[in-house]
Amino acid sequence: MEQRITSRKNPQLQMVKKLLASRKFREEAGLFVGDGTKLLQEAVRFCSGLELVVLSDGVEMQLPDALRVIRVPEDVMESLSPMAAPQGALFVCRMPKQTQFCPRGGMLLLDGIQDPGNLGTILRTADALDVPVALLEGCADPYSHKVVRASMGAVFRRDTIQTSWEQAAAACKDAGIPIGVTALSSRAQDLRRAPLHTMAVVIGSEGQGVRREILDAADRELIIPMNPHCESLNAAIAAAIVMWQMAQG
Numbered sequence: 640m641e642q643r644i645t646s647r648k649n650p651q652l653q654m655v656k657k658l659l660a661s662r663k664f665r666e667e668a669g670l671f672v673g674d675g676t677k678l679l680q681e682a683v684r685f686c687s688g689l690e691l692v693v694l695s696d697g698v699e700m701q702l703p704d705a706l707r708v709i710r711v712p713e714d715v716m717e718s719l720s721p722m723a724a725p726q727g728a729l730f731v732c733r734m735p736k737q738t739q740f741c742p743r744g745g746m747l748l749l750d751g752i753q754d755p756g757n758l759g760t761i762l763r764t765a766d767a768l769d770v771p772v773a774l775l776e777g778c779a780d781p782y783s784h785k786v787v788r789a790s791m792g793a794v795f796r797r798d799t800i801q802t803s804w805e806q807a808a809a810a811c812k813d814a815g816i817p818i819g820v821t822a823l824s825s826r827a828q829d830l831r832r833a834p835l836h837t838m839a840v841v842i843g844s845e846g847q848g849v850r851r852e853i854l855d856a857a858d859r860e861l862i863i864p865m866n867p868h869c870e871s872l873n874a875a876i877a878a879a880i881v882m883w884q885m886a887q888g
Contacts, residue, residue, distance in 0.1 A: 640704075640705065640706065640707050640708060641708040641709075641710055642707070642708070642709050642710070643709075643710045643711075644709050644710070644711055644715070645711070645712055645715065646715075647715055647718050647719075651691070651709060652693070652709070652711070652715070652719060654668075655672055655691075655693060655719060655729060655731060656719055658670055658671060658672045658731065659672050659719075659721055659784055662780045662783065665734075665780070665782055665783075666734075669733055669734045670690070670731055670732065670733055670734065671731070671732055671734060671782035671783075671784075671787065672729060672730065672731055672732075672784050672787075673729070673730050673732065673784060673787045673788070674720055674721060674722055674725070674726065674728065674729050674730075674784055674788065675722075675726045675728060675788065676698065676700065676726050676727065676728045677726075677791075678728075678730075678787065678788060678791070678792055679692065679700060679728045679730050680700070681791070681792030681795055681796075682730055682732060682792070682795055683700075683701075683702060683703065684795075685792060685795040685796045686732050686795040687735075688732045688733030688734070688735065689706065689730060689731075689732050690706075690707065690731050690732060690733055691706075691707045691708075691709065691730065691731040692706060692707070692708045692709070692728065692729070692730045692731075693708075693709045693711060693716070693719065693728070693729040693730070694708060694709070694710055694711070694727060694728055695710075695711060695712070695713050695716040695725070695727030695728070696710065696711070696712055696713060697713075697727070698726075698727035698728055700728065713727070716729070721784055721785075732795075734782060735798065735799070737800075737801065738798040738799075738800050739800075740773055740800055740802040740806060740807060740810055741810070742807070742810045742811045742813075742814045742816045742839060743771055743816070743839070744816055744836055744837040744838060744839070745770065745771075745835065745836040745837070745838070745885045745886075746770060746771040746772065746773065746839050746840075747761070747765065747770060747771070747772045747773070747839075747840055747841075747842060747878060747881065747882065748772075748773050748775055748804075748807055748818075748839055748840065748841045748842070749761065749772060749773070749774050749775060749778050749841075749842055749878075750775045750776075750777065750778075750804070750841050750842065750843050750844060750849055750850055750853060751775070751776065751777030751778060751843065751844030751847065751850070752774075752777075752778045752779060752842065752844060752845070752874055753777065753778065753779050753844060753845060754779065754845055754874070755779045755780075755783055755785035755786045755789060756785065756789045756875070757789075757845065757873065757874045757875040758774075758778060758779045758781065758786050758789070758790075758875075759785065759786040759787070759788065759789020759790040759791075759793075760789050760790075760875040760879075761842070761874070761875050761878045761879075762781065762786070762789075762790040762793040762794060762797070762799070763789065763790045763791050763793045764875070764878065764879045764882060765793070765797070765878075765882060766790075766793035766796055766797050768882045768883065768885075768886050769886075770882045770885060770886070771800070772797075772799075772800065773800040773801070773802050773807060774799070774800065774801045774802070775802065775803065775804050775807060775841075776803060776804060777844065778801075781794060781799045781801070782794065782799075804850070804852070804853060807839070808853075808856060811839050816837070816838065816839050817837065817838050817839075817858035817859060818838065818839050818840075818841065818853075818856070818857045818858050818859075819833065819835070819838045819839070819840045819841070819857060819858065819859045819860070819861045820840070820841045820843070820849045820853060820854055820857040820859075820860055820861065821840065821841065821842055821843065821848075821849065821860075821861050821862070821863065821877055821881065822843075822848065822849060822854060822860040822861070822862065823848075823862060823870070823871065824860055824862075826860050827860040827861055827862035828859060828860065828861055828862065829861075829862060829864055830861040830862065830863055830880075830881065830884055831864070831884060833859060833861055835861075835881065835884050835885040836885050836886075836887075836888050838858075838859070840861065840881050840885070841853055841857070842874055842877060842878045842881065843874070844874070845873075845874050848871075861881075863877060863880050863881075
């Protein structure tokens with residue numbers, strides 16, 4: 640089902656542009672946008688909610704016959720794409736239904752991870768290591784095009800769970816799952832000596848770390864051993880180290 644559109648003012652293309660620009664509109668519409676041919680291939684394989692594809696002239700993809708496809712000139716794609724050098728493919732997916740938070744030993748809780756690249760990298764790594772992740776307040780939109788791209792399709796393959804700290808803390812307490820936090824303090828334990836596979840571990844925001852109320856409520860503080868002259872690690876790197884250690888059992 641291919642349709643050719645040459646006007647940048649076409650309502651369907653304007654909807655795509657608005658979805659790229661506005662988290663509020665994405666949430667209201669229940670739709671999000673990905674960009675790039677590689678990600679489109681991942682969406683075809685793993686995303687049951689793939690609804691619309693926009694392709695530049697000359698870009699050919701193997702797509703399901705029933706999928707709606709809009710073909711546009713390169714200059715129209717350049718006006719739509721958030722990329723400086725568009726690959727010639729944008730696509731619209733329906734957001735999956737929200738999955739209820741279910742605490743589990745060996746999972747991550749992300750507190751205020753605001754950088755889309757960091758969030759997408761964490762989701763990609765969690766997919767690779769099969770670690771469940773829940774997003775607490777203040778995180779970047781997991782369905783922004785930047786997070787989708789950085790996740791390399793992980794958002795198509797795994798549930799993206801969003802919850803509040805209050806709900807997560809109560810659920811972990813009821814399930815008997817201790818909460819650990821990554822922190823730089825004299826009380827923090829070397830994470831190599833902690834049973835991370837039995838815990839829910841909180842990774843804090845890039846600038847502020849873990850919120851004080853979470854630090855105060857946590858069962859254990861954890862530290863990643865490093866050279867004393869290094870103050871901290873990038874949030875995505877810290878999360879990857881924690882997840883790797885979790886996988887060791």
